[in-house]
Amino acid sequence: MARAEPARAVTLSDVARLAGVSVATASKALNGRDQVKDSTRQRVVEAADQLSFSPNPLARGLLAGRTGTVGLLTSDLEGRFVIPILMGAEDAFGAGQVNVFLCDARGDTIREQYHLRALLSRRVDGLIVVGRQTDPRPSLGHDIPVPVVYAYAPSDDPADLSITPDNVSAGRLAVEHLVACGRTRIAHITGEHAYAAARDRAEGVQAALHAAGLELVGDVMYSEWSERWGRDAAAVLLTRHPEIDAVLCGSDQISRGALDTARDLGRTVPDDVAVMGFDNWEVLTTNARPELTSIDANLQQLGRTAAQRVFAALDGVDIGSGTEYVAGRLVIRGSTVARR
Amino acid sequence: MARAEPARAVTLSDVARLAGVSVATASKALNGRDQVKDSTRQRVVEAADQLSFSPNPLARGLLAGRTGTVGLLTSDLEGRFVIPILMGAEDAFGAGQVNVFLCDARGDTIREQYHLRALLSRRVDGLIVVGRQTDPRPSLGHDIPVPVVYAYAPSDDPADLSITPDNVSAGRLAVEHLVACGRTRIAHITGEHAYAAARDRAEGVQAALHAAGLELVGDVMYSEWSERWGRDAAAVLLTRHPEIDAVLCGSDQISRGALDTARDLGRTVPDDVAVMGFDNWEVLTTNARPELTSIDANLQQLGRTAAQRVFAALDGVDIGSGTEYVAGRLVIRGSTVARR
DNA sequence: CTGTTAGCGCGTTCAA
DNA sequence: TTGAACGCGCTAACAG
Numbered sequence: 001m002a003r004a005e006p007a008r009a010v011t012l013s014d015v016a017r018l019a020g021v022s023v024a025t026a027s028k029a030l031n032g033r034d035q036v037k038d039s040t041r042q043r044v045v046e047a048a049d050q051l052s053f054s055p056n057p058l059a060r061g062l063l064a065g066r067t068g069t070v071g072l073l074t075s076d077l078e079g080r081f082v083i084p085i086l087m088g089a090e091d092a093f094g095a096g097q098v099n100v101f102l103c104d105a106r107g108d109t110i111r112e113q114y115h116l117r118a119l120l121s122r123r124v125d126g127l128i129v130v131g132r133q134t135d136p137r138p139s140l141g142h143d144i145p146v147p148v149v150y151a152y153a154p155s156d157d158p159a160d161l162s163i164t165p166d167n168v169s170a171g172r173l174a175v176e177h178l179v180a181c182g183r184t185r186i187a188h189i190t191g192e193h194a195y196a197a198a199r200d201r202a203e204g205v206q207a208a209l210h211a212a213g214l215e216l217v218g219d220v221m222y223s224e225w226s227e228r229w230g231r232d233a234a235a236v237l238l239t240r241h242p243e244i245d246a247v248l249c250g251s252d253q254i255s256r257g258a259l260d261t262a263r264d265l266g267r268t269v270p271d272d273v274a275v276m277g278f279d280n281w282e283v284l285t286t287n288a289r290p291e292l293t294s295i296d297a298n299l300q301q302l303g304r305t306a307a308q309r310v311f312a313a314l315d316g317v318d319i320g321s322g323t324e325y326v327a328g329r330l331v332i333r334g335s336t337v338a339r340r
Numbered sequence: 341m342a343r344a345e346p347a348r349a350v351t352l353s354d355v356a357r358l359a360g361v362s363v364a365t366a367s368k369a370l371n372g373r374d375q376v377k378d379s380t381r382q383r384v385v386e387a388a389d390q391l392s393f394s395p396n397p398l399a400r401g402l403l404a405g406r407t408g409t410v411g412l413l414t415s416d417l418e419g420r421f422v423i424p425i426l427m428g429a430e431d432a433f434g435a436g437q438v439n440v441f442l443c444d445a446r447g448d449t450i451r452e453q454y455h456l457r458a459l460l461s462r463r464v465d466g467l468i469v470v471g472r473q474t475d476p477r478p479s480l481g482h483d484i485p486v487p488v489v490y491a492y493a494p495s496d497d498p499a500d501l502s503i504t505p506d507n508v509s510a511g512r513l514a515v516e517h518l519v520a521c522g523r524t525r526i527a528h529i530t531g532e533h534a535y536a537a538a539r540d541r542a543e544g545v546q547a548a549l550h551a552a553g554l555e556l557v558g559d560v561m562y563s564e565w566s567e568r569w570g571r572d573a574a575a576v577l578l579t580r581h582p583e584i585d586a587v588l589c590g591s592d593q594i595s596r597g598a599l600d601t602a603r604d605l606g607r608t609v610p611d612d613v614a615v616m617g618f619d620n621w622e623v624l625t626t627n628a629r630p631e632l633t634s635i636d637a638n639l640q641q642l643g644r645t646a647a648q649r650v651f652a653a654l655d656g657v658d659i660g661s662g663t664e665y666v667a668g669r670l671v672i673r674g675s676t677v678a679r680r
Numbered sequence: 681c682t683g684t685t686a687g688c689g690c691g692t693t694c695a696a
Numbered sequence: 697t698t699g700a701a702c703g704c705g706c707t708a709a710c711a712g
Contacts, residue, residue, distance in 0.1 A: 009463075009485070009705095011704090011705055011706085012705065012706065012707095013705080013706095021682075021683085022682070022683045022684075023683095023705085023706075023707090024682080024683060024684075024685095024706095024707075024708085025681085025682055025683070027706065027707055027708090028681095028682090028707090031707080033707095035681060035682080036681065036682080037681060037682085040681080040682080054457060054460075054461040055461070055705080055706075056402070056461065056463070056704090056705050056706070057461060057462050058398045058401050058402045058407070058462070058463060058704090058705080058706095059398075059402055059688085059704075059705035059706040059707090060705080060706060060707080061398045061688095061706095062396070062398045062399055062402060062688050062689065062690095062704090062705080062706075063687080063688050063705090063706055063707055063708085064688085064706095064707080065688080067398060069441075072442070077423060077426065077427045077430070078423075078427070080623075083417060083418075083423060086417065086442075087417045087418070087444060090417070090442060090443070090444050091444070094443065094444070094455070097458075099441050099443070099458060099459070099462060100441065100442050100443075101409075101439050101440065101441060101442075102412070102426075102430060102440050102441075102442040103430070103434065103439070103440075104427060104430050104431070104434070115434070117394070118437075118439060119439070120394075121394035121395070121397065122397050122439060123349070123396060123397070123398065145349070226627055227627035228627055231629075253623065253627065256627075257627075260629075283420075283593065283624075284623075287566055287567035287568055287593065287596075287597075289571075289600075349689095351688095351689055351690085352689065352690060352691095353689080353690095361698075361699085362698070362699045362700075363689085363690080363691095363699090364690095364691080364692080364693095364698075364699055364700075364701090365697085365698055365699070367690065367691055367692085368691085368692095368697095368698090371691080373691095373692095375697060375698080376697065376698080377697060377698090380697080380698085395689080395690070396688090396689050396690070398688090398689080398690095399688075399689035399690040399691090399704085400689080400690060400691080401690095401704095402688095402689085402690080402703095402704045402705065402706095403689085403690055403691055403692085403703080403704050404690090404691075404704090405704085681712105682711100682712080683710105683711085683712075684709105684710085684711075684712085685708105685709085685710080685711090686707105686708090686709080686710100687706100687707095687708095687709105688705105688706090688707095689704105690703100690704090691702105691703100691704095692701100692702085692703095693700105693701085693702080693703105694699100694700090694701090694702105695698100695699090695700085695701100696697105696698085696699080696700095
């Protein structure tokens with residue numbers, strides 16, 4: 001264990017002393033103020049990196065009122081969707097000298113309040129609240145003295161700024177792909193009806209079918225977000241409606257189940273029936289037989305966007321309010337388009 | 341967007357003024373120093389929460405040298421293994437008034453150095469370095485003025501403190517379970533030989549087999565950590581060695597592939613052949629047919645332990661050095677023990 | 681162009 | 697028991 005020398009960190013006055021100037025001058029020199037002779041600046045800079053000086057952000061923040069930190073308040077770290085958003089945000093901030101406090105409320109409102117207070121008392125400059133579903137969540141309210149952006153789960157208050165995936169257009173995108181592949185008898189198996197993500201995608205699916213002059217085979221089948229449900233539902237569908245030529249699934253997990261069933265029933269994918277899903281979870285999609293076509297929600301991009309909004313707000317820009325939708329992107333693989 | 345009132349945060353002197361005392365007294369009163377009359381303390385405390393005062397941690401940190409923050413330096417947020425560790429650590433710290441700075445180096449040494457400097461300049465009180473593999477990684481060195489604990493990927497310097505999964509005993513645990521189930525002709529398919537995790541588990545496997553007076557069927561089959569490899573390897577094995585009654589896989593992904601192949605070849609699991617894996621990745625294990633037995637590495641526990649070591653070091657306890665191993669735990673499901 | 685002074689918010693002497 | 701004064705490291709006024 002490196003307890004090392006308590007090594008009082010090198011301060012600006014150390015630099016100043018070495019360069020033979022006052023701390024004020026050293027400060028100006030290092031911060032690029034223009035009231036300092038070039039030769040002096042030179043000396044200071046040299047002294048600084050000779051001592052490998054780095055300014056103490058606490059002192060700086062104390063003065064500026066800004067800390068250069070933001071809070072990332074997640075409701076769930078287990079979730080598959082939170083992580084990419086987190087990566088995107090961390091990435092965007094990291095590039096901008098901002099550091100990120102991570103807090104996981106674990107879906108508990110009490111814990112969320114607790115963490116919120118902790119973050120505010122640390123004087124974070126901004127806040128990103130990442131939810132685990134796309135359903136609206138309670139607003140943190142408006143007595144928060146820093147900009148707040150809601151990511152993935154939008155706030156239920158339209159006066160807040162939220163960034164969330166555009167699941168309706170994602171559903172449309174999926175159907176348009178299947179139609180472009182020549183499919184006309186399309187069924188839709190998806191997750192829990194309680195999830196806005198399931199309902200929104202289904203809405204997009206119906207809209208696109210309608211626009212193409214088609215109709216869904218059977219009803220939208222809502223149940224669990226699980227592989228097992230994909231298997232069971234596909235078995236029912238393919239048996240009752242043998243004419244189906246495409247099964248659109250509400251998630252990659254469901255897709256995997258559907259794929260399994262198609263295989264069990266001796267239907268070949270994609271020639272006989274196409275299968276596709278949502279989320280583009282690579283572990284599932286790229287290891288399937290055949291590999292799974294999917295709609296990627298661009299979550300990392302979503303995280304970056306949220307971070308940029310916070311940045312903008314920090315610069316005094318009015319970032320507006322309401323919900324901003326991030327489009328998904330189609331990732332075509334062998335389960336809808338045969339590979340030669 | 342709550343830009344709210346720029347609302348200069350309430351400071352200690354606001355509290356002092358309201359309570360009609362000096363800042364010094366207010367400070368003492370709120371921090372439980374015992375040189376202050378009870379009635380005075382009372383007044384100050386009331387004033388404080390009337391203004392909902394919370395001390396500025398920057399000012400406090402500037403003075404005390406402690407900030408109540410730690411850095412979590414990960415090499416990879418995508419990885420399946422980093423997240424649970426992170427959760428465990430965040431959980432342990434959160435309970436103790438410590439907040440966590442999250443930095444993702446994305447496997448890049450330059451970025452790691454960059455983040456390290458940033459964290460140190462923010463005066464974090466401690467550091468947890470989370471790697472993505474169990475192979476030793478380069479030490480950050482010993483000129484770091486705060487305690488450092490390496491998690492998952494141990495440091496290559498024995499003078500550092502590292503906490504990592506015990507993969508050798510995990511391998512042993514797996515074989516012992518299979519043997520307890522009456523299996524005697526066991527094969528082992530695993531991931532890349534370049535990974536210590538693969539080699540360590542294989543070592544434990546061989547040791548346990550030896551102890552049971554058994555021998556592995558065929559060689560340990562090293563290749564990719566993928567479902568695809570699981571399928572291919574299982575096909576080779578089960579065809580060449582039809583007597584195999586258990587396939588032990590190096591990961592749940594590989595297990596899933598092996599399961600698929602067993603099914604394709606008409607072998608029933610677990611009656612005919614048992615299958616099990618490592619990692620206990622629930623999305624994969626609980627959705628398989630049958631559900632997959634697996635060894636859970638207790639990563640969340642690992643994260644908590646790492647956090648506790650940092651805590652201890654902060655309290656001045658000598659936390660020692662070397663590598664500490666966290667045992668795995670067997671999670672039995674239907675792929676090794678038939679469910680009625 | 682450079683240095684002196686002041687103050688960000690807090691905790692800790694040391695006198696009163 | 698209380699308060700005035702000092703300093704943590706830094707930057708922004710101002711004066712020189």
